[in-house]
Amino acid sequence: MLCGVRRAVASTLLVLLLGAGCSTWKRCAYDGFGRDRWQQPERVVSELGLSPGDRVADLGAGGGYFTFRLAQAVGPTGLVYAVDVDEEMTSYLEERVAEEGVGNVRVVLGRFEDPLLPDGTIDLLFTSNTYHHIQERPAYFRRILDDLSPDGRLAILELNDSSWFPRTFGHQTSREQIVSELESAGYALQRQLDFIERQSFLIFTRAGR
Numbered sequence: 001m002l003c004g005v006r007r008a009v010a011s012t013l014l015v016l017l018l019g020a021g022c023s024t025w026k027r028c029a030y031d032g033f034g035r036d037r038w039q040q041p042e043r044v045v046s047e048l049g050l051s052p053g054d055r056v057a058d059l060g061a062g063g064g065y066f067t068f069r070l071a072q073a074v075g076p077t078g079l080v081y082a083v084d085v086d087e088e089m090t091s092y093l094e095e096r097v098a099e100e101g102v103g104n105v106r107v108v109l110g111r112f113e114d115p116l117l118p119d120g121t122i123d124l125l126f127t128s129n130t131y132h133h134i135q136e137r138p139a140y141f142r143r144i145l146d147d148l149s150p151d152g153r154l155a156i157l158e159l160n161d162s163s164w165f166p167r168t169f170g171h172q173t174s175r176e177q178i179v180s181e182l183e184s185a186g187y188a189l190q191r192q193l194d195f196i197e198r199q200s201f202l203i204f205t206r207a208g209r
Contacts, residue, residue, distance in 0.1 A: 035065070038198055045069050047193055047201075048155055053077040054123040057147070059115055060084060060130025061107075064093050070126065071105050081122075083108045083115045113140065117147040128157040129199075132173045141185040145206065154187060154204040157196070175200040183207070 045066070050056065052075035058067045061082035071080045082097075082105055084090050090109045097105050110116050112135065117125075125144060134140050141154070148154070159172040178200060179189055187204040194201070 038196065040196060041066065041069055043195065044157065044201070045073050048073070048124060048126065048203075050074055050078075050124065055079045055081075055121050055149070057081040057083055057115065057117050057122050057125045059110075059125055059127040060133065061093060062086075062089055064096055066126065066128055067093070067105060068100070068102065071102055074104065076104055078104055080105045081108050081115075081117055082106070083110045083117070085110050085112055114143065115147070117144075119146050121149055122147045122152050123149050124153050124155060126155045126157075129159055129171070131156055131158040131178060132171055137181050138185040141182055141187065145186055148206070151209065152206070153190065154182070156182075156202045156204070157199050158202075159198060160200050173200075175202065178202060 048070075050070070050073040054074045055078060056070050056074055058064075058070055058080055061067045061084050064082060067080055067082045071078070074080060082090075082093050084093070087109055090107050093105075093107045097107060108116055125148065131137070144154070156178055158178060160174065175192075179202065182204055183189075186207050188207040188209075189202060190205045191203040192201070193203075
């Protein structure tokens with residue numbers, strides 16, 4: 001019964017947002033409804049252990065939900081590359097960066113096969129709820145090794161199947177599959193954090209480091 005109610009609510013919201021326009025729908029889809037409560041974004045960023053001056057890539061940045069929090073964490077001497085393949089979203093992000101006067105965010109219109117990041121410079125590549133969209137993931141993340149600095153890390157936040165949204169829409173990847181694919185791409189699991197019920201939170205380093 002509860003599941004049916006949730007699906008009905010989701011369908012109603014979808015209709016309303018589509019009526020409000022594609023751009024509005026996309027931004028709301030990225031930000032979610034009441035997301036701050038379950039996402040705990042401040043704790044997520046804290047657990048990443050960023051330092052002033054770090055260079056971070058927010059892969060699948062969407063409307064910038066994490067981008068600006070990451071920018072605050074690395075400070076004015078750091079840099080965040082906000083990467084997305086959706087030109088509408090990158091245009092929105094560019095407008096937001098300009099309006100808010102954020103000087104340490106660079107918006108990047110990436111390609112599906114390449115985020116177009118500068119080689120050897122990324123201290124942390126972060127992605128939230130984007131992993132399941134990426135095609136040929138082992139090959140994709142193997143290429144990203146070239147973008148990471150020598151001690152660069154990869155942080156994956158990905159919806160799991162413990163909540164109604166991924167079960168309804170299929171937007172999830174199991175922890176086991178993520179670990180298997182990334183190990184085959186040349187990574188080693190460094191940390192697993194379990195404080196977010198709806199997501200796996202996994203941090204990887206290069207294998208052998």
